[in-house]
Amino acid sequence: MAAPAVRPPLGRFAAQHLVERNYLVYRRDWVVFVTGFLEPLLYLLSIGLGIQQLVDDFVLPDGTRISYTEFVAPAMLAASAMNGSLFDATFGVFFKLKYEKVYDAVLATPLRPVDVAVGELVWSLLRAAIYAAAFVAFMALLGLAESWWALLGPLAAVVIGYAFAGAGMALTTWMRSWQDFDFITLAVLPMFLFSATFFPLDRYPDAAQWLVQLTPLYHGVVLCRGLTTGAIGLEMLVAVGYLAVMGTIGLAVACRRLGALLLR
Amino acid sequence: MGGDEALVEARGLRKSYGAVEAVRGIDVTVRRGEAFGFLGPNGAGKSSTMRMIAAVSPPSGGTLRVLGMDPTDDGPAIRSRLGVCPQEDTLDSELTVRENLLVYGRFFGLSRPEVARRADELLAFVQLSDRAGARVEQLSGGLKRRLTVARSLINEPEMLMLDEPTTGLDPQARHLLWDRLFRLKQQGTTLLLTTHYMDEAEQLCDRLVVIDEGVIVAEGSPAQLIRDHSSREVCELRFGADDHQGVAERIQHLGERLEVLPDRLLVYAADGEAVAQAVHEGGLTPRSTLVRRSTLEDVFLHLTGRSLAE
Numbered sequence: 001m002a003a004p005a006v007r008p009p010l011g012r013f014a015a016q017h018l019v020e021r022n023y024l025v026y027r028r029d030w031v032v033f034v035t036g037f038l039e040p041l042l043y044l045l046s047i048g049l050g051i052q053q054l055v056d057d058f059v060l061p062d063g064t065r066i067s068y069t070e071f072v073a074p075a076m077l078a079a080s081a082m083n084g085s086l087f088d089a090t091f092g093v094f095f096k097l098k099y100e101k102v103y104d105a106v107l108a109t110p111l112r113p114v115d116v117a118v119g120e121l122v123w124s125l126l127r128a129a130i131y132a133a134a135f136v137a138f139m140a141l142l143g144l145a146e147s148w149w150a151l152l153g154p155l156a157a158v159v160i161g162y163a164f165a166g167a168g169m170a171l172t173t174w175m176r177s178w179q180d181f182d183f184i185t186l187a188v189l190p191m192f193l194f195s196a197t198f199f200p201l202d203r204y205p206d207a208a209q210w211l212v213q214l215t216p217l218y219h220g221v222v223l224c225r226g227l228t229t230g231a232i233g234l235e236m237l238v239a240v241g242y243l244a245v246m247g248t249i250g251l252a253v254a255c256r257r258l259g260a261l262l263l264r
Numbered sequence: 265m266g267g268d269e270a271l272v273e274a275r276g277l278r279k280s281y282g283a284v285e286a287v288r289g290i291d292v293t294v295r296r297g298e299a300f301g302f303l304g305p306n307g308a309g310k311s312s313t314m315r316m317i318a319a320v321s322p323p324s325g326g327t328l329r330v331l332g333m334d335p336t337d338d339g340p341a342i343r344s345r346l347g348v349c350p351q352e353d354t355l356d357s358e359l360t361v362r363e364n365l366l367v368y369g370r371f372f373g374l375s376r377p378e379v380a381r382r383a384d385e386l387l388a389f390v391q392l393s394d395r396a397g398a399r400v401e402q403l404s405g406g407l408k409r410r411l412t413v414a415r416s417l418i419n420e421p422e423m424l425m426l427d428e429p430t431t432g433l434d435p436q437a438r439h440l441l442w443d444r445l446f447r448l449k450q451q452g453t454t455l456l457l458t459t460h461y462m463d464e465a466e467q468l469c470d471r472l473v474v475i476d477e478g479v480i481v482a483e484g485s486p487a488q489l490i491r492d493h494s495s496r497e498v499c500e501l502r503f504g505a506d507d508h509q510g511v512a513e514r515i516q517h518l519g520e521r522l523e524v525l526p527d528r529l530l531v532y533a534a535d536g537e538a539v540a541q542a543v544h545e546g547g548l549t550p551r552s553t554l555v556r557r558s559t560l561e562d563v564f565l566h567l568t569g570r571s572l573a574e
Contacts, residue, residue: 014308100357100358105355105368109372112339
């Protein structure tokens with residue numbers, strides 16, 4: 001393809017206008033927005049505080065002693081970043097792509113498929129960051145986040161959201177109907193239960209340990225748990241790398257596929 | 265900029281979807297300030313052509329220049345100067361009437377105050393000011409179409425593209441929309457529209473091409489097309505349906521040309537009344553007789569052997 005003779009009139013940040021559009025929609029449906037705060041809180045209160053009474057404290061590799069709730073809370077932070085960003089990037093995108101035809105209208109303007117993909121991604125990450133900030137504040141209130149590193153929790157949520165939103169959006173471009181989304185649920189639920197979320201990795205059978213370490217949510221949990229307990233380690237860097245690569249591949253695929261679907 | 269500046273130049277333009285060839289080599293030139301129409305039945309390739317011109321569908325062959333640029337390379341720059349009113353409404357149902365315009369204007373990089381000013385002007389222009397705060401799904405088909413037209417004007421486009429703008433609208437809504445489009449034309453906006461309504465083409469278009477099965481079968485002004493491809497008048501005769509062919513043979517000589525349709529015979533002649541009289545004098549008594557002027561429908565029937573409405 002020859003170099004464009006004319007610069008795209010909106011420059012590089014055209015995607016922000018799609019973020020604005022989503023903001024306008026959610027400003028009215030703020031109830032829907034608020035429910036996003038509740039999910040991780042409910043898990044934390046039921047599983048964390050409830051089971052804590054039955055389970056002894058943990059001793060981390062560096063010798064720190066933490067309660068079961070302190071152990072589970074960061075996992076809920078990671079899981080809610082996954083669920084929240086997946087919701088917008090899969091159901092949300094599918095609805096606008098197949099039913100609302102929002103993107104058909106958007107692409108009649110100077111915006112390009114890449115602007116659509118980036119705009120939706122940025123929007124879902126903004127949401128993930130806001131929910132994560134509220135959750136971390138709640139954790140601090142309950143005395144579950146003693147480390148200053150916990151302030152980076154929202155940033156970790158963005159990295160996790162990036163991975164899942166990118167991959168989810170890419171997969172959504174192949175979805176034919178709502179039934180196909182069951183495949184995503186099928187992948188997400190076991191991940192939620194078995195990514196060292198509710199019990200530590202060394203309690204898994206040896207054979208299962210490597211499998212757990214392959215899943216993206218495991219790396220999300222490692223990242224969040226490191227930050228909220230203050231047990232910073234090299235494995236967190238690996239986690240960031242894993243999630244960043246996953247998100248970038250997803251985003252690239254989503255861009256191509258959206259272009260192929262919409263610019264026929 | 266001269267009046268004959270070409271906004272669209274297509275040569276041998278083609279579009280295939282897999283093995284299906286929707287557009288099979290068309291030449292079109294649209295000049296600034298004119299109202300140009302694609303007339304043809306459903307599936308003729310009109311919408312595919314429009315999408316290619318709107319820079320949202322890469323051509324499969326031939327050359328295409330829009331506003332002097334190549335749609336494949338300069339899509340965003342071209343789209344920033346076009347207004348597009350698609351056949352299916354693509355309004356944002358999660359937003360209000362006015363928000364639809366505000367959001368859309370922002371997609372063109374307009375500032376918030378500017379887009380607010382234009383939104384209010386356009387709502388007045390399409391007579392929707394009193395519905396500004398309504399949700400889109402509360403609007404009727406006609407109001408939705410008017411909002412779509414308003415939305416397509418938010419960037420003050422040099423060329424407005426309308427795909428079947430009045431399909432599905434009641435007569436009152438159609439006339440209101442035609443009136444608005446006519447005003448735009450008078451303000452100098454270039455109009456490019458597709459339609460399968462001959463009256464719409466006659467009302468709005470300075471020049472049009474008749475398109476059928478992906479190729480152009482005729483080109484000219486509505487009057488010129490009628491002159492070139494039909495007679496001045498048409499005599500429509502309805503008989504008992506079973507003997508149309510027999511009757512056709514008996515009255516063939518009365519006109520320049522004769523078409524046998526399932527429900528009626530059309531005799532093309534300069535003087536339709538004379539044909540009607542000659543039929544009666546020949547001892548035939550049709551159930552009904554109608555003499556009218558030739559229309560683009562007759563042109564299409566003559567050129568393709570098929571009716572537009574089917």
